[in-house]
Amino acid sequence: MTERTGDDAQLVDRLRRGDPRAFEELVIAHQHRVFGVALRMLGSRAEAEEAAQEVFLRAHRAIADFRGDAKLSTWLYAIASRLCLNRLASSERRLAREGEETLARIPSSHPSPADELERSERDAALHRAIAELSDERRMVVVLRDLDGLSYEEIAAALDLELGTVRSRLHRARLDLKEKLERFLP
Amino acid sequence: MTCHDAREQLSALIDDALGAEERSAVEAHLATCAECRRELQRLRGTVALLRAIEPVRAPAGFVDRVLGAARPVPWPRRLFRALLLPWPVKLPVEAAAIVLVAVGVVYVFRTTPELQQASRFEATPPVATAPREIAPEPPSPDVNQKAVGTPEAARTQDKDQGPDQQAPEKRALEKRAPEKKVAPATRTFTEPGPQSKEAEQRGAKLDDASRDVAKRQKDVRPATPAEPQVAGKLEESRARSSAAPTPEPRADALQAQRPAATPPAVISLVPPDVSGRLAVMDPDAALQSLARLIARLGGVEDRRFVGDEGPIIELTIAREAYPELLRELAGIGRWQVTREAPALPEKVRIVLRITG
Numbered sequence: 001m002t003e004r005t006g007d008d009a010q011l012v013d014r015l016r017r018g019d020p021r022a023f024e025e026l027v028i029a030h031q032h033r034v035f036g037v038a039l040r041m042l043g044s045r046a047e048a049e050e051a052a053q054e055v056f057l058r059a060h061r062a063i064a065d066f067r068g069d070a071k072l073s074t075w076l077y078a079i080a081s082r083l084c085l086n087r088l089a090s091s092e093r094r095l096a097r098e099g100e101e102t103l104a105r106i107p108s109s110h111p112s113p114a115d116e117l118e119r120s121e122r123d124a125a126l127h128r129a130i131a132e133l134s135d136e137r138r139m140v141v142v143l144r145d146l147d148g149l150s151y152e153e154i155a156a157a158l159d160l161e162l163g164t165v166r167s168r169l170h171r172a173r174l175d176l177k178e179k180l181e182r183f184l185p
Numbered sequence: 186m187t188c189h190d191a192r193e194q195l196s197a198l199i200d201d202a203l204g205a206e207e208r209s210a211v212e213a214h215l216a217t218c219a220e221c222r223r224e225l226q227r228l229r230g231t232v233a234l235l236r237a238i239e240p241v242r243a244p245a246g247f248v249d250r251v252l253g254a255a256r257p258v259p260w261p262r263r264l265f266r267a268l269l270l271p272w273p274v275k276l277p278v279e280a281a282a283i284v285l286v287a288v289g290v291v292y293v294f295r296t297t298p299e300l301q302q303a304s305r306f307e308a309t310p311p312v313a314t315a316p317r318e319i320a321p322e323p324p325s326p327d328v329n330q331k332a333v334g335t336p337e338a339a340r341t342q343d344k345d346q347g348p349d350q351q352a353p354e355k356r357a358l359e360k361r362a363p364e365k366k367v368a369p370a371t372r373t374f375t376e377p378g379p380q381s382k383e384a385e386q387r388g389a390k391l392d393d394a395s396r397d398v399a400k401r402q403k404d405v406r407p408a409t410p411a412e413p414q415v416a417g418k419l420e421e422s423r424a425r426s427s428a429a430p431t432p433e434p435r436a437d438a439l440q441a442q443r444p445a446a447t448p449p450a451v452i453s454l455v456p457p458d459v460s461g462r463l464a465v466m467d468p469d470a471a472l473q474s475l476a477r478l479i480a481r482l483g484g485v486e487d488r489r490f491v492g493d494e495g496p497i498i499e500l501t502i503a504r505e506a507y508p509e510l511l512r513e514l515a516g517i518g519r520w521q522v523t524r525e526a527p528a529l530p531e532k533v534r535i536v537l538r539i540t541g
Contacts, residue, residue: 027248036241056251126234145235170196177231184230
């Protein structure tokens with residue numbers, strides 16, 4: 001399914017032995033990915049950091065459950081996606097999201113100068129469009145187009161059939177295409 | 186392949202996720218359908234926009250915060266955090282702590298007076314200063330029988346008194362007992378005046394303790410009599426003596442003419458209905474006459490003690506027999522009533538002091 005790197009295997013072994021340096025390496029290596037998914041899914045940086053931290057803590061506790069047949073990153077994505085979707089599914093969160101557009105306000109790392117007005121507009125539209133996707137579709141599109149996971153990895157992380165991943169991703173892209181029509185050729 | 190079928194595959198085509206057959210079928214359709222080619226182009230554009238999004242970076246210090254959170258917290262700190270922080274939420278715990286402390290203070294306060302009482306007893310000189318104190322009386326070997334016999338009365342009280350209540354004072358009295366070698370062993374009975382309930386209960390405790398004292402006094406030489414007084418718990422004793430009246434041995438003891446160590450361990454919760462003095466020439470003869478009289482009238486001698494002035498008898502007779510008792514008492518000696526209840530009950534309780 002996915003190739004497992006020698007580094008992963010070594011790191012996992014050290015994690016299982018309780019090597020504290022191993023855990024630090026794990027966090028350093030995967031912090032941006034995990035935080036990125038959390039931010040795209042949850043919208044607020046504070047909440048994303050809290051969720052990402054929880055992802056690593058869960059991984060720390062559950063390293064014994066890690067099956068060596070997948071990449072460590074896929075395993076972390078699995079934990080992160082489950083955690084984010086659960087948070088999003090909580091009724092409290094649903095109420096809080098009424099009319100919320102936090103994702104649209106995720107700042108671009110490039111401040112937009114005046115001559116890049118169109119680009120900033122496009123980015124804003126893009127982020128808003130992503131934010132407006134359903135949670136399930138957003139999760140698939142984030143994993144595929146922002147994080148570059150393969151269909152198989154997504155299927156493994158989200159515990160879905162491959163066909164479900166394919167169709168869900170396609171629906172998500174069609175949604176986005178409709179909203180971004182004016183920025184497309 | 187229809188346009189609809191082809192468009193369903195476009196995402197997979199972009200991702201290069203189609204099998205060779207599917208891929209050639211879609212490409213064959215696209216070659217003939219400009220609309221679908223345009224659709225593919227826009228979809229590619231959308232994906233390109235998505236993939237152009239700058240990757241997010243975790244905030245600075247994230248790794249350290251994760252490592253800090255993963256480090257096991259020592260349990261006292263964990264407990265502290267769990268109980269006290271954050272303040273607004275856990276405030277009830279502080280309130281509970283205050284209540285606990287308050288309860289503790291009250292508890293200590295309540296238990297301390299007993300300790301103080303115990304020490305006070307130790308400090309008290311053997312000769313009684315309060316009317317309730319144990320009366321030092323010259324003990325006599327004969328009457329030691331009584332000392333052995335009477336504790337059952339005290340034991341009756343033991344049952345009533347919680348051990349926790351009497352324990353401290355009892356210990357105190359036991360400690361004191363050795364100092365009293367020269368003193369007392371007799372329990373004298375005088376008319377119990379109206380006492381507060383508390384005083385009576387304390388008297389009962391004392392009495393119980395005095396039984397222990399009396400046991401130790403068997404071989405002790407008489408000492409100067411001091412003022413005495415212990416109230417009798419008449420109600421109980423009445424019940425007891427009606428169940429098993431034992432006046433004879435006591436009468437014998439008194440016949441021996443020796444006022445003696447009697448630890449009667451009886452406290453009256455209620456004053457007698459009638460009390461008075463019977464002045465006689467010969468107390469022994471008077472006692473014998475009295476015993477016969479009580480028996481004849483169907484009364485019960487509940488208790489007999491030796492006070493500092495002479496024997497004291499506690500008895501119960503039927504109300505109907507009371508007038509005759511008075512008549513007969515006049516024959517025995519000079520009867521002087523010190524107290525008589527306005528309305529006598531069916532069973533009249535009488536305390537009778539015989540004086541010389």
